[in-house]
Amino acid sequence: MMQFTDSHCHLDDEAFKENLPALLAQCAKLNISRIIVPSIAPDNFSKVLNLAKHTPDDFNHITNNNPIKVYPCLGIHPWFLQELNDSHLAQLSKLVAKSRNEIIAVGEIGIDGAIAKQAINHGQTPEDNLHHQQYFFDFQLNLAKQQNLPVIIHHRQSHDKIMPFLRRYQLARSGIIHGFSGSYQQAMAYIDLGFKLGVGSTITYSRAKKTINTFKRLPLDSLVLETDAPSMPLSREVIGKEVLTNSEKNGQESIELKADSPANSPVNLIKIFEVLSIIRPERPAEIANQLEQNIEQIFFKDVNSF
Numbered sequence: 214m215m216q217f218t219d220s221h222c223h224l225d226d227e228a229f230k231e232n233l234p235a236l237l238a239q240c241a242k243l244n245i246s247r248i249i250v251p252s253i254a255p256d257n258f259s260k261v262l263n264l265a266k267h268t269p270d271d272f273n274h275i276t277n278n279n280p281i282k283v284y285p286c287l288g289i290h291p292w293f294l295q296e297l298n299d300s301h302l303a304q305l306s307k308l309v310a311k312s313r314n315e316i317i318a319v320g321e322i323g324i325d326g327a328i329a330k331q332a333i334n335h336g337q338t339p340e341d342n343l344h345h346q347q348y349f350f351d352f353q354l355n356l357a358k359q360q361n362l363p364v365i366i367h368h369r370q371s372h373d374k375i376m377p378f379l380r381r382y383q384l385a386r387s388g389i390i391h392g393f394s395g396s397y398q399q400a401m402a403y404i405d406l407g408f409k410l411g412v413g414s415t416i417t418y419s420r421a422k423k424t425i426n427t428f429k430r431l432p433l434d435s436l437v438l439e440t441d442a443p444s445m446p447l448s449r450e451v452i453g454k455e456v457l458t459n460s461e462k463n464g465q466e467s468i469e470l471k472a473d474s475p476a477n478s479p480v481n482l483i484k485i486f487e488v489l490s491i492i493r494p495e496r497p498a499e500i501a502n503q504l505e506q507n508i509e510q511i512f513f514k515d516v517n518s519f
Contacts, residue, residue: 215501217486218247218508219479221321221365221391221411221439224283225250225260228443228476237281239480247282248479249512251321251365253290255301258308261285262315284512286318286365288353291325291346295335302352309360317512318388319357320365324350324374347374354382363511364388366408372399379406389511392441394424397431404435409507411439414477416488417451429492433503437511438485442477451484 219240229236240248252261265285287309289297309319324346332342357364363386368375372395387407393400394415403410415421416428428436446452486504490497 215244215498216505217243217245217438217482217501218249218505219245219440219442219482220249220389220437220508221413222248222250222442222479223253223444224248224442224479225252225257225264226443229478236478236480240281243480243483245281245479245482247284247508249284249286249317249365251286251318252288253321254293255289255297255304258287258305261287262312265315284317285312285315286320287312287316288318288320288322288365289349290321290367291323291349292328294345294349295337297349302349305353306356309356309362313360313362316362318363318365319353319360320388321367321391322350322353322364323367323391324371325367326370326374328369330370343374347378350375350378354378354384357386357388358382358384362386366390367392372402376402379403379408387511389437389439391439392445393427394421395427396423397427400427400431400435404432409435409437409511411441412436412489413439413441413485414445414447414481416492417448417485419448419450425492428489433493433495433500434507436489436504437507438482438489438504440477440479440482440485442479442481444477446476447481447484451488452481 224233250261250264252258262285265283287305289301289305309316324343326343329339329343329346332339354364364384365388366375368390383406387409389409389411390403391411392413392415393403393410400410410431412428415424486497486501490500493500
């Protein structure tokens, strides 16, 4: 039986608050057995940690004793730095050390070139904003290195700015380049440093030819699945298609996505997998097995070596 891991889902988001038990039950039926939840700012550190603490046991009764495992990560996203300073980095550092046996990565961290360009709208020059982002990124990479943790990295218009930091730190546990979109050459530069690339909703858009062609060519052992839910909705042409569970193929019930659902959901991981299976030459079962091995390698191999 194929199993799946959503390597990037903001399950703590308010969009999921009301229907979280039902959502996790849907995930279980789709064989999505693990969800990795990165934090984005000090405001949601505790929420992400508590979410993981309260699952899976709280939801055993609705997942047929096949509970979803939720794994937290701690980090500060480049979108939310405007009011933050060294005291917040100190808070993060202290909490990462305290929660070292609970978290599996430092993330979500990164550099966003588009945000830097828009900084003038908030009374800051693009250069100052970029410097602030780089300062936080550098600190968090160093924190990951000290704690022997992988990282989950956000990028947008910033491959050329992220790469020098990664080459300098040479993180032993590497990490995930979340929601990768870019060229084959950019992808291979990350892979050469040991990083895996997050395959998300971008491949569901037929216009994203560069990224689709890149994922066709890359080594299968360099890829992981993700939704980034509730953000990054899938294309209408894909989201309208029916998602079939293994049980449904055996004549049992199917999973329905309601019209009033959030823009994206971890259940959509299966749709992303189906598109990836069309893109790739390997059989679906081989793809699914390798994707899970890739998750194991980044997040769970040598996890007790620190």
